[in-house]
Amino acid sequence: DIQMTQSPASLSASVGETVTITCGASENIYGALNWYQRKQGKSPQLLIYGATNLADGMSSRFSGSGSGRQYSLKISSLHPDDVATYYCQNVLITPFTFGSGTKLEIK
Amino acid sequence: DVQLQESGPGLVKPSQSLSLTCTVTGYSITSDYAWNWIRQFPGNKLEWMGYISYSGSTSYNPSLKSRISVTRDTSKNQFFLQLNSVTTEDTATYYCATWGSSSHYAMDYWGQGTSVTVSS
Numbered sequence: 001d002i003q004m005t006q007s008p009a010s011l012s013a014s015v016g017e018t019v020t021i022t023c024g025a026s027e028n029i030y031g032a033l034n035w036y037q038r039k040q041g042k043s044p045q046l047l048i049y050g051a052t053n054l055a056d057g058m059s060s061r062f063s064g065s066g067s068g069r070q071y072s073l074k075i076s077s078l079h080p081d082d083v084a085t086y087y088c089q090n091v092l093i094t095p096f097t098f099g100s101g102t103k104l105e106i107k
Numbered sequence: 108d109v110q111l112q113e114s115g116p117g118l119v120k121p122s123q124s125l126s127l128t129c130t131v132t133g134y135s136i137t138s139d140y141a142w143n144w145i146r147q148f149p150g151n152k153l154e155w156m157g158y159i160s161y162s163g164s165t166s167y168n169p170s171l172k173s174r175i176s177v178t179r180d181t182s183k184n185q186f187f188l189q190l191n192s193v194t195t196e197d198t199a200t201y202y203c204a205t206w207g208s209s210s211h212y213a214m215d216y217w218g219q220g221t222s223v224t225v226s227s
Binding site for chain 1: 143151152153154155166168169170202206210211212213214215217218219220
């Protein structure tokens with residue numbers, strides 16, 4: 001299985017700040033990396049697909065980057081509505097493994 | 108628009124089988140996509156469990172392979188999860204979701220989730 005290592009586990013930042021979440025794969029996943037946002041009590045929602053592509057309807061304050069084994073999610077100009085847990089996901093091969101999640105809170 | 112809705116018992120006894128249904132509306136499960144089951148454990152870890160494709164082929168997480176079965180009823184546009192010999196460690200919220208080339212190899216449609224507790 002491809003292991004996904006996500007950090008940090010939790011993050012607290014102020015409105016207007018920029019934050020970055022990182023995700024490392026145990027092997028090259030060639031950009032087959034998605035990011036999801038899960039708000040409390042809701043289903044996960046696709047945020048970024050193919051490492052860098054913003055999903056329909058998601059704010060342009062979210063951006064993804066990376067290649068090979070290392071990927072990151074940047075959230076610019078934090079809004080209170082960004083409070084959520086964020087997950088990366090390998091979709092190169094099954095089993096489709098997820099990172100352990102990053103819980104974002106607003107100070 | 109594609110909509111998915113999970114249903115099934117919220118409480119299952121240890122050693123029994125867990126059976127869930129995902130009802131799909133707005134899209135035929137034989138047209139495209141792989142139709143997935145994912146679960147979220149207490150503590151928020153997500154685990155992909157398996158899928159059945161539009162053609163009927165299946166793929167399972169090796170960690171579950173001996174206990175899991177994903178099947179479908181195309182006449183009802185539903186697909187199903189059966190997980191055998193459950194333990195308390197199978198307590199989770201279970202989601203169904205789509206995946207495939209039409210969705211850029213991402214899970215873009217999800218059900219609202221159904222909570223299952225394994226307890227005697």
